Amino acid sequence: MEEPNKSSSNRRQWIKAGLGFLALGAVSPHELIANEAKRGKRLSVLHTNDWHSRIDPFPQNDPKFPGQGGASRRARLIEQIRAEGGEVLLLDAGDIVQGTPYFNYYAGKPEIELMNLMRYDAATLGNHDFDNGVEGLKKMLSWARFPFVNCNYGWGDTRLEQWVKPSVIVRRGGLRIGILGVGLELGPLLPAENIKGIHYYDPIQKANSEALKLKKGKGCDLVICLSHLGYSYPDSKVSDRVLASQSRNIDAILGGHTHTFLEKPEVSLNLEGNSVIINQVGWAGLRLGRVNWQFSSCNNTNNKASAQIEDFKKSIAI
């Protein structure tokens, strides 16, 4: 499943520029154009997790987060970041719903509509997204104008495979970004009838095979894993940290579930000694994570990820 290239006008210019090669009748212009277009590209990946139907800010008398959060503020901040120009990707790592009366009343509709408004590009599923069972989840998915990804659940006879793909490729200004999703074992967390027919497979094995397909098979420039495994556990239970260390071909794991407020994204090493960025931004829509990627020209083959918050502070009233 691929999204149409949002920068198609930009791409058309490149196609014109590439007509000289076309005249040879030999080269497929696509790779050439795509690679040329990557020179100096900058991609900002924004992400949330576990917002748990927290549409309104916490009340002023909340013991922990007085007056903080709020979907409307997030929407505005995202608009401000988009207005800077540059390519933006907006992602969520699951547990969109459950936690305020909005979900009891409306079963996830305003949450999904707000995500449509903010122009989310993809999300993965958290355990609480199954709180109204498979049928409740299907309803939520039907309201979404963005794809959901998960590659380690088998859907049995639920037909959820119509709605949830193992991964998607989003194209942005000549870049191909592969986004896959992994989720935790649902059995211990949910009543059996909510997840009837759904099978859990090893997230490490599935994520690696999906990432290989995206990076080597489909030539993605960047592969991001949306995870609802949890950041880290005291035992050997699979988590974002465990996945990162046992992964290949994944550049970043943007996670959820453990409601971990990481001060900054963390850098881990994968099986091949390449770095994997891990991040998680607490819960309840209190934070918005941002990781920037620089796609350097061919002479300098490394992409550089940075979150240059100082620059943004100058250009945005946070």
Place this chain on the structure above:
Amino acid sequence: MRITKVIHQVFHLIVWSSCASYTPKSEPLTEPYTLSSSNQTDTKAEALIRPYREPMQASMAETLCISSAAAVKGLPESTLGNAITDLLRNEIAFAGRMADICFLNTGGLRVEWPKGAITRNHVFELMPFENELVMVRMNRTQIDTFLAGVAAKGGAPLSGVQLSLDGLTVQSWSVLSKPDQRSYWLLTSDYLVNGGDKYNIQYEELLRLNIKVRDGIETALIQLNKRGETLNPKLDGRTKQIK
């Protein structure tokens, strides 16, 4: 045809070798954005939310009871866990029966409560799940097993039991009301009795109260308020580490 193929491949080679694979390299990364009252709001989002918010508002804003202090989470016991489990154990009866023990899981209490007015909204946010209340009669061995699970998590919201922990194991326990009974009634949720949050609750007899945990909490708060009482969250050493 052959020549075009060759040229095609040559160009592919040039293209790919000149700009082959990108190996992502990370640099020091920075903190996320924090959303607070200094952020502006978005008019489109506000317009989207309003028709959803308004029908709920009157009901959700209703004050059910007053709390004399903030109720927050913690281990081995917490003001929040103590307040909620005491509330249910003292206020919820079923067929004239009162529970000896009330137990909920730490993860199941989803928010903390402020000092002052407790509204219906607070109750929904504390317990958004549709789980129902059950009472189970457990013998002492079954309680041993269950409390071992509580100890393994470093404590849990618990009322009616004096529990001493030695690290993540139980040193001793006693039920405050009737120390030497053969069995006790435990008030909890169907979710936890069914093995939720990996608890192991075996029992001799089960009674379904047929009310949601959330509605039970709401009913209990209203009863308390009608008597002119307040919710009094406090720590009292009911669960303690011996070291």
